[in-house]
Amino acid sequence: MNIRKANLRDYDAVWNIFSAVIRTGDTYVFDPETPVEDLQKHWFANYMDTFVVEDKGKVLGTYIVKPNQPDLxxxxxxxxxxIHPDAQGKGIGKLLCQHSLDFAKSAGYHAIQFNIVVSTNQAAVELWKKFGFEIIGTTPDGFRHQTLGLVDTHIMYKKL
Known part of the structure; x- marks a missing residue:
């Protein structure tokens, strides 16, 4: 598998992943009916770095790194x-996480903070913990889960 910077030729493949992931309404804040035109501001904005992981020329996953806040x-x-639902369970999340930690450090970031990790997304919570992220706060009822209703969200942090 190869992780590389995304480019506009990857737009359709990233949209395929993005739309499949948000459609379930159980892990991301994006409206499951988000239009394709909004992918630009959510995943390809000029202030973020976007990456894809591909295997044999097929894009299987993607990630972004951006400043958590502006200026100071x-x-x-x-x-x-x-990660595309068809590619889950193959260790891609681990590859992307390690790559993002290395990239963020080399880009001069001091830490990474996840502002909203849905508490019911136990696979993500456990993966981030394995990489040294800590839960530094919990927002009660911070997410409108499409099947479970209001569920807590975590803020997770790792110093680089």
Missing amino acids: GSHIANASYM
Whole structure:
């Protein structure tokens, strides 16, 4: 598998992943009916770095790294990861996480903070913990889960 910077030729493949992931309404804040035109601002904006992982020429996952806050808060990164549902369970999340940690450190970030990790997404919570992220806060009822209703969200942090 190869992880590389995404380019506009990857737009359709990333949209395929993005739309499949948000459609379930159980892990990301994006409206499951988000139009394709919005992918630009959510995943390809000029202030973020976008990556894809591909295997044999097929894009299986993607992630972004961006400043968590502007200006005086820009030394802390924020990251988001998505893997196509058909490619889950193959260790891609681990590859993307390690790559993002290395990239963020080399880009001069001091830490990475995830602002919203849905508490019911136990696979993600456990993966981030394995990489040294800590839960530094919990927002009660912070997410409108499409099947479970209101569920808590976590803020997770790792110093680089």
